[in-house]
Amino acid sequence: MNTLRSIKGTHDILPEQSRRWQSLEQNIHNFMERYGYAEIRTPAFERTELFARGVGSETDIVSKEMYSFRDMSDTSVTLKPELTAPVIRSYLQHNLGRITPLTKLYYIDHAFRQERPQKGRYRQFHQYGVEALGSPHPEIDLEIIAIAYFSLLELGLENLTIKLNSIGSSECRTAFREALKDFLRPHLNDLSETSRRRFDTNPMRILDTKVPHEAEIVKSAPIIAEYLTSADRAHYEELKSGLKSLSIPFEEDSNLVRGLDYYTRTTFEIISPALGAQSSVCGGGRYDGLIETLGGKPTPGIGFATGIERVLLAQDAAGIIANPQNTKIYLISLDDPGRAANLVLISQLRNAGIKSDMDYLRRSMKAQFREANRLGAEFVIINGNTEIKAGTVQIKDLNTGEQSAIAPADLISHLLK
RNA sequence: GUGGGCGUAGCUCAGCAGGUUAGAGCAUCUGGUUGUGGCCCAGAAGGCCGUGGGUUCAAGUCCCAUCGCUCACCCCA
Structure with a gap:
């Protein structure tokens, strides 16, 4: 074929699929309405600086996956590679916190990352997600995880696993980071090049390693749980008991670190067995430092993002099809x-x-x-x-x-x- | 960025160890029924065999390159 094609990793949503998207989107709108979240829509692109500061310049997303270019006024702008930072930017720009002390927002949106596509991973992809800004308390963590989980159940997904961790507040992470580096230092020569680089830039990411012999080393590494402050620990325990009381199943995973710099305390991920290598349908966590980093007054926040293409793949595996709209x-x-x-x-x-x-x-x-x-x-x-x-x-x-x-x-x- | 698999009709795929006019099923259109569907039957239309080069008397088939798709690594939704 000599005809023009869509850009690698981008896809048209054709008539036979668009009905499923509409149905999913309607489902999410209704669901979020019930939980008291209001939709927010942010622009397709932002100043590059927003992501460099918000997401972290050492993250994979910012360091190698962004679609960035200079506009006519020579400002560096970027197609948004993730959706939390733009929401926070908007929250701050319009001072949404003035209306209520807790701001509950949701979005259904697309994001762009320049990665090699594969099943469940695309260069333009869609997510729905929520951000709750203003509460430091575990009950909002519970609500966020409940929304993430129950919305997926409502969309018909099965056999989901919630992985949960607490990576502590910034004080304890500093202590943990040092302890981790002390532990890894003797093994430095055995580590891969990327892990050695991360030793300086973001040592916690080494815990995510997939290299077999590194995974072996990491097994006996210090555990973040041991460095949590008593307040962190209390927060985490309260969340866990809340999850139990709602019969939301979860597994603790002390190596669940997340690739984004902004997370604090609660992090979680929801896995579907129906997806292949990219098994995560949803990822989220608390980000108590992010709003301040982006120039706001210290405000706690927590949210998640769910991959819509991945939900659709999981629905396929579950045999879910859109109901046809017959012509009368x-x-x-x-x-x-x-x-x-x-x-x-x-x-x-x-x-x-x-x-x-x-x-x-x-x-x-x-x-x-x-x-x-x-x-x-x-x-x-x-x-x-x-x-x-x-x-x-x-x-x-x-x-x-x-x-x-x-x-x-x-x-x-x-x-x- | 690295590695594997695959590019033949609109779609899903055959194509036997290189050998005449490249096939099937589904879909499409027409007819079998001068104005009555689904099933059935018949016919028609539809192919730079991804692209370029090479080997050969001869290439869809072998070799090289290139482009595209896809899966996986990395990382993530």
Whole structure:
């Protein structure tokens, strides 16, 4: 094919899929309404600086995955690679905190990362997510995880695993980081190049290693849990007991660190077995330092993001399909006068709220019937010279095969009763 | 950035150890029924065999390159 193609890692959402997207989006809107979250929509691109400061310049996202360019005023801008930082920027810019001390927002949006695509990982991808800004207390952590989990259940996902960890507040992370470096230092020569680099830039990421012999070393590394302050620990325990009381299952995973710099205390991830290598459908956590980092007054926050393409993949695995919207009535034209009459009739039907369609290709009657079947029509109207002379149209029930004459003026009331 | 798999009709795929006009199923259109669908039957239309080069009397088939898709590593939604 010599035709133009979409950019690698980007995809058209075609008619056969768009219905599923609409249904999923509607589901999320309804769900968030119930939980008292309001939608926020941020621009497709932001100043590069927002992500460098907010996400962390040492993260993979910022260091190698961003679509960045300079605009006409030579400002470096970036297609948003994640959605939390723009929401916080907007929250600060418009001082949303003035309205209520706790701001509850959700979004359904797309993001862009320049990675090598694979199953469940695309360069333009979609997420829905929430951010709750203003509460440091574990009950909001509980609500966020509940929303993440229950919304996925509502979307029909099965066999989900919630992985949970607390990586502590900034004080304890500093202590932990030093302890971890002390532990790793003797092994430095055995570590891979990336791990050695992370030793200086972000040693906690080494805990995520997939290299077998490094994973072996890391097994006996210090555990963040031992460095939590008593306040951190109390927060974590309260969250866990809350999850139990809501019967939300979870597994603790002390190596769950997250690739983003801004997380504090609670981090979590939801895994689906239906996805292949990219098994995470949802990731989130608390970010008590982020708002301050972006220039706001110290404000705690927590949120998550769920990958919509991954939800769709998991739905596929669960055999979930969108319910088809059948056409109610299909108009068959037998000749020029019939077609002219049908063009008027179909307009009346549609304006009366009846889902209707007809042939625009001047095909044979047989082809028109086939089309009516394909669309799942309940009735066909048959219209031609004979009918026009009689002042009626033929209406045929495609399920029973019954057919009768009816005056066009009576058609709408007949169909609506 | 690294590695594996795959590019033949609109779609899913055959194509036997290189050998005449490249096939099937589904879908499409037309007809079998001078104005009645789904099933069935018949026919038609539809292919720079991803692209470029090479080997050969001969390449969809072998070799090289290149582009694209895909899966995986890394990391993440």
